[in-house]
Amino acid sequence: MLKKGVSIVLCTYNGKERLAPTLSHLAKQKLNIPCEIIFVDNASTDGTKNFADDFWKENGNLHIAYQSYVQSIPGKSYAQELGYEKANYEYLLICDDDNWLCDTYVQNAYDVMESDDSIGALGGWCDAVFEKEKPEWFDNLSKYFAISKQGNVSGDITNKKGCLYGAGMVVRKSHWQTLQTLGFKQQLTCRKGTSLSSGGDTEHSYALRLLGYKIWFDERLYFKHFMSNSRLNLSYISRLRKGMTDANFILKPYLDLISNKEQTKNTLRKEANTLLLKHWKKNLFYLMFGNFSKKEDSKHFFRTLKKMYFNFEVYQQSKESILKWKSNR
Template sequence: MTTGVSIVICCYNSAQRLPQTLAHLAAQEVTSELLWEVLVIDNACTDNTKEVATSSWPKESSVPLRVIDEPQPGLSHARHRGFIEAKYELISFVDDDNWVCPEWVQTVAEIMSEHPEVGACGGCSKAVSEVALPWWFSKYQDTYAVGEQTKEVGDVTQTRGFLWGAGLTIRKQAWEQLQNRGFKSILTGRKGAVLSAGEDHEFCLALRLAGWHIWYDPRLQFCHFIPASRLQWNYLRRLKRGFGAGSVGLDPYFFALKKDSSWLKRYIEKSWFYRMAAVLLKLLPYSYKWILSSYSPLEGDADILNLEILQGRLSQLLISYKIYGVNIKQFQDTPERNLLID
């Protein structure tokens, strides 16, 4: 596989956001021997994303930019298309609202070449917006993929264990290994304006099960542009509910990674009824807040966000009643879900 970096930008109606993102990529400081490219994935866009992408990239640039269609809506489909189309071994997923530092491409290449055991690496970000950030933002900024992901530097496989999808760089060899072993995401990722979460976390867990390491390096810095519409309390609540729903699909991975409890405890914990009971018990202390939230938004209240997470998880467990146990069993017992290295 050709050594180099493929920047992949998955887009859904990104015409307004793309110019700044591409401008920061065009300003990369890269040695002449490092090959890299930019791929813009048009994921069922209904605006002029394609034209904006083409016109925004400097015509004199020696770095190629390609616009690729992926008509099937959904972030997972867009990323899959990016993996397939990428020419190079390192695939760096930059969101359409991420403004990466000038050293991004060079640093990604150095980290991954120095650590061949690493399947994915990521960095830190700073929020920027056209409006003032709300007073509660700093407390919950990690939900927006903003700030430091961890205080550690280097291998975080056994500590944090996952990274944001924003600015996540993945080794194509690792992705191909998962594909060859039949990996299929339990989670679907975001579709258009629908909020869902957990797919990035899921992929990191799958990499860990396959024996790859996860790496964090704060030199990988980017600004995350957040529009005013996403800085509303109700938006954050919806986002947290999406995280709660996504957590159900992550359960099989955590069970597979967990080795320190007895077989009886593991058997009980894998039960759908046990998981439902656990959520209901956690919801009880928040019942009064649920009532209060009917009369007041309780903006900034952490209990409200915890309530949203639990409600999202509860709703998804109810939807997943028939397949929850099936996912866990298939994940561990059938060859196509066995991601562990032989």
């Protein structure tokens, strides 16, 4: 039986310039539970780990233990796996290096998870804080930066949103251990260095749903998400959305299995045919004459169709990977 408490897993790649306010907000947590920070440097080259160690030694909270590690394999999911392995407590709270948690976040997260054993993953919501001025286009595209509420009211969102973004997400180490025992292999690694691969948090949510657990939102879990100026451009969003399209196709078998939908090469193509017939005119028009957002929507549409028509092998490999561990349950 794992000890009750919260392990804050903070992974970063070259996050030295972002960490001071993030660690300061963690130091200000108001709590009466066991808590620790598991800091994982994911192959940084800027002295990140030494900075974090020194900062916490000088400014940390005496009621929150701190330990740090280096994960030399690039990829946020690999760093998180190491953090989960080293964590001493049941509840694992993912705090990115640009997340500024409100001072009751950790305590409230603990209380919610304690209240219902059927909750597999818990998430909150955030506002953006900008390094410089907020771009005029940001509000219309903020969801791609995970700036949004994940539910209208606190409670079960398993059959609504159905997944959580990784920032601020809370899961159980015992569930992670169960997945490891079953042979679960995460197919999506999230960020890797400067690449924009994504989807590891969504995959974890879907895996927990296949085990029968709920996805939960609580509006008391609030944080600020720092937006560095280097990310605030349309080119970044375009690259991000391409990565999302690739990830969504890998994740599609999870959704089909959750809904007990049998998928073959023919049925996948029929599904693509239905989408094409219903939406091709609108998306072709947007691709040619739409604004940036509409153009990106249409690119996503046509990229998805291409995968559904010509990449069944990728779909099947993903499905087989899931069934391999699921059959061991």
